[in-house]
Amino acid sequence: MGKSLQIEPNAQKPKYQQLIDDIIEKIQNGTLxxxxxxxxxxxxxxxxxxxxxxxxxxxxxxxxxxIVAAQHGKGYYVASTDVQTTMHIFVLFDAxxxxxxxxxxALKEALGDKVSINIFFHYHDLxxxxxxxxxxxxxxxxYIIMPHFNEDVSAIVKQIPKDKLLILDIDIEQFDEExxxxxxxxxxxxxxxxxxxxxxxxxxxxxxxxxxxNNFQYTPNGIIKGFKRFTxxxxxPARIVDNLDIDIIExxxxxxxxxxxxxxxxxxxxxxKGLKLGQDIGLLSYDDTPIKQxxxxxxxxxxxxxxxxxxxxxxxxxxxxxxxxxxxPCSLIVRGSL
Numbered sequence: 001m002g003k004s005l006q007i008e009p010n011a012q013k014p015k016y017q018q019l020i021d022d023i024i025e026k027i028q029n030g031t032l033x034x035x036x037x038x039x040x041x042x043x044x045x046x047x048x049x050x051x052x053x054x055x056x057x058x059x060x061x062x063x064x065x066x067i068v069a070a071q072h073g074k075g076y077y078v079a080s081t082d083v084q085t086t087m088h089i090f091v092l093f094d095a096x097x098x099x100x101x102x103x104x105x106a107l108k109e110a111l112g113d114k115v116s117i118n119i120f121f122h123y124h125d126l127x128x129x130x131x132x133x134x135x136x137x138x139x140x141x142x143y144i145i146m147p148h149f150n151e152d153v154s155a156i157v158k159q160i161p162k163d164k165l166l167i168l169d170i171d172i173e174q175f176d177e178e179x180x181x182x183x184x185x186x187x188x189x190x191x192x193x194x195x196x197x198x199x200x201x202x203x204x205x206x207x208x209x210x211x212x213x214n215n216f217q218y219t220p221n222g223i224i225k226g227f228k229r230f231t232x233x234x235x236x237p238a239r240i241v242d243n244l245d246i247d248i249i250e251x252x253x254x255x256x257x258x259x260x261x262x263x264x265x266x267x268x269x270x271x272x273k274g275l276k277l278g279q280d281i282g283l284l285s286y287d288d289t290p291i292k293q294x295x296x297x298x299x300x301x302x303x304x305x306x307x308x309x310x311x312x313x314x315x316x317x318x319x320x321x322x323x324x325x326x327x328x329p330c331s332l333i334v335r336g337s338l
Contacts, residue, residue, distance in 0.1 A: 016057040017058070020058045024067070034079070035077060041059075089141065090120070093121055094148040096121065103310055106315075120132050126149060137159055137160060142318055144318070146167075146168050147172060162178055170184065175325075180323050189226070191229050193331075208241060208256070209227050209238070210242070210262060211224075211240060217259050251273075258285060260292065263283070283337040284338050299336055301332070309328070
């Protein structure tokens with residue numbers, strides 16, 4: 001095997017990532033040794049027909065990882081045969097709650113031991129979100145961000161190179177398929193989840209959705225749209241409230257809550273009123289977590305994404321530099337509360 005680089009033109013993997021992988025493979029099998037000169041940008045362009053910026057992108061990522069170095073007049077050369085050099089990844093979540101903890105641990109496991117992760121939080125503060133991103137551009141090999149805002153943040157996020165970016169959990173509509181996006185379709189998910197639960201909901205006179213003002217809870221506009229669409233189409237009386245107290249709780253009604261603390265308060269109110277959850281009054285939640293499986297007598301019914309699968313897929317997308325928008329599937333998990 002020679003030292004010339006190889007790619008597969010029709011492969012789904014980006015060409016710059018193929019170049020990176022080929023160089024690493026040649027280092028691992030001994031074809032390339034420390035100090036060896038790498039093919040010049042012009043040589044690769046002529047032999048493979050690859051754009052100059054694609055080659056530069058590959059070499060620069062390897063340089064950031066300490067595997068290659070550049071020297072004036074010499075070009076790029078192998079600086080280290082330690083190809084297990086850690087990849088540094090920046091992760092920005094809105095907050096850490098139980099379902100995001102499941103997601104994060106699945107993501108971390110999928111990324112593997114050779115990756116170092118620094119995680120930050122913006123708590124739905126747009127200025128914090130912007131400052132944390134701007135202050136860390138150029139410091140990491142890859143960026144995974146959760147832009148949980150009901151407003152356009154595309155101008156901020158575009159400052160990160162798209163080939164080093166994965167947008168997680170929510171779509172940015174202004175971005176095209178050249179970006180990597182793994183998201184939940186919130187409007188579709190809650191609409192079809194409620195539709196699937198319709199045989200359970202029909203015994204109730206109305207549905208109330210509670211939107212917590214807690215900084216740890218983000219409610220996408222899509223959830224409200226999907227909720228309104230369902231209740232209007234099925235002619236079900238509906239309320240949207242942001243203050244959970246015992247006075248809003250009525251028998252023969254169903255309630256949608258998100259945060260576990262709010263669910264516990266709700267269950268206490270139900271018990272004080274002498275009502276039976278799942279019979280006299282219904283409760284449904286969004287985003288499944290381990291504690292929702294055991295709360296009350298028979299658990300809480302949820303509409304939920306599989307966050308373990310989502311985390312694993314996110315890790316593969318990072319390693320493969322996979323582009324495009326992928327909607328993570330959602331399902332109804334029926335338990336005793338409804």
